[in-house]
Amino acid sequence: MIGASILLESLKRVGVDVIFGYPGGQVLPIFDQLYDSDIKFILIRHEQGAAHAADGYARATGKVGVCLSTSGPGATNLVTGIATAYMDSIPMVAITGQVGTHLIGNDAFQEADVTGITRPITKHNYLVKDVKDLAQIIAEAFYIASSGRPGPVLIDIPVDVQRADTEFIWPEKVEIRSYQPTYSGHPGQVKKAVKLISGSKKPVIYAGGGIITSGAEIELKKLAEKIQAPVTTTFMGLGGFPGTHKLFLGMLGMHGTAYANHAVMGSDLIIAIGARFDDRVTGRLDTFAPGAKVIHIDIDPSSISKNIRVDVPVVGDAKNIIDELIGQITELPDTGEWLKTVENWKKKHPLTYKDSTTMLKPQYILQQLWDLTKGDAIICTEVGQSQMWACQWYQYQAPRTFISSGGLGTMGFGFPAAIGAKLGCPGKEVFNIAGDGSIQMNIQELATCVANKINVKVLIFNNGFLGMVRQWQELFYKKRYSFTPITSPDYVLLAESYGAVGIRVTKKYEVRPALEKAIQTNNTVFIDFRIEPEENVYPMVPAGKAINEMIEGLA
Amino acid sequence: MRHTISVLVENKFGVLSRVAGLFSARGYNIASLAVSETLDPSVSYMTIVVDAKDEKILEQITKQLNKLIDVITVMDFTKKEHIDRELVLAKINYTSKDKPKLEAIFSKFVGKIVQHKADTAIVEAVGDEQQIKVLLEELNKFGIKELVRTGKLAIE
């Protein structure tokens, strides 16, 4: 069997049903095999889109997403997408063509040292030098991408290896002596955690993306209800706890709710699960939660004690460890007073915005979207203000319903990610919440949507600005709007020219009918919402401040 | 503080740059690095010496090293009893009349002349960090024209 067939056969063995990619000279043998393969191939319009689509597919399904590109420029176009997946621990396998082995290192046409370039942004990568290693490498790559703390793995396959012939031997089991992730928590550490929880009066659960990766949402809910602790999630953790639950505080951090931040700052115990105390969450480190002890549960030992001092580290899988905790906690903490305090914060500092009869408010649009879908949809986002509003104003009910670039904050992610999500979950309504800046970064994927009948609904929050940057300029640079006003094409005409449907909304009363129409339309829809140009995202913790020193905007 | 770290890795291409990359990405300079195959040719042994201003960063580096797929084990020797050695080759100014002086030095250190040509000699010496430091001060009295060192090797 030739290398290219081994590749596709192996992909089938690991359960791949769709590949996002783009052809080129150094992947011709693979594309020749794809021509009559039963694996679905989606021809994207830019390789960055392929990587984000594979990522979106992975986030929506929990399965490994796969993208494919040619060498050189094709591979370098994947880089942003790989880095995005790496920062958010998303299981993905990127396959790149490479110049022939005899040419590597010669500055050959379309050669780039892709394993070198992607070394710091992949969990692992491979250059396949011998076709005999190919099947083993593919098996390892999928295992590594999806186990432990997941992440992207890249396989660079020289074109002569794709053509070379060998016997296909599929390794039924993968074992890597130097890679053995820890799944179950150390019993001694779990005991210590139980003791801290039982002794606490003001506990708060701080849950991150690890809940979603590990599939621990049911356990998390049980734990919170058992110990009656309020729950805040990180950006990556949204959907890991029901957004309408009475113990839920929403997201914490820079644009988190005031009450989540107050609760964390005032707590005596932080139970961190699958979260990493990122700087957007902690604000100024030396002021963070001064009275709190910290239990930190994470599968990645390098996440623990990286940013803040931890009292009880527990390395392992969130689901396993929460289960252990639930089983072992017999003495329940009395959190009655604490919950009252938290409830007071909720009442005193609610999420609000000033609605308007003349201007279209982004928060209102999201409230309408919530009202129409009630969490039964996948919400993808781009980056910026619109992304933050999407965190604040939609109550995610289930894991894998909020898909957004957290760690890297990649503009241009949302639209191709929505394509991936829709392919992974064809039965779900998929929206992309986009700023007018971000949508222009990968707008070419409209063609992919229409050509493949991938009906995603793009809600453009068109404010004529790179809004999030403008907000910082307004607040910290004396309103000097340096290169943040941005023009757009006519999105309605643009959508139509691609064969999609475009709708423009300028008035409040048009919002709901437009959303309803989008949902009913069996096509890709772009809605151009002309929103209030200078609306800001509040609350906001300015850089370098403690997270309870928020600017709350208007009361 | 100076740390000596040993890393057992898969003997594959690219591994060295993965390991080195973790240090360079954090602005850490590797003071010395020695790599070689072990008895098992599929495994390599690296001894890395690094100056860490911030112990927390070093802890991170050690954890990150452990995270690399090709890394089998990582050990920080700093707080552990261990033996370390380094080999140096030095080309010094030397004529036959310097012989007694050099012999006096080598009565205290492990080393010898390995080549003598006209007015220079190449000497080799082995020792731990402190011994090598003192030895080099002694050799400097002759005038060191060239110096190469292997970097530290360490074993528990």
Ligand SMILES: Cc1ncc(C[n+]2csc(CCOP(=O)(O)OP(=O)(O)O)c2C)c(N)n1
């Ligand atoms: C690829 C990329 N380039 C630049 C940035 C910096 N950045 C962050 S938010 C933002 C503005 C986004 O504007 P827009 O998409 O219009 O969304 P809005 O904030 O107006 O909702 C920019 C430029 C980024 N995050 N990603």
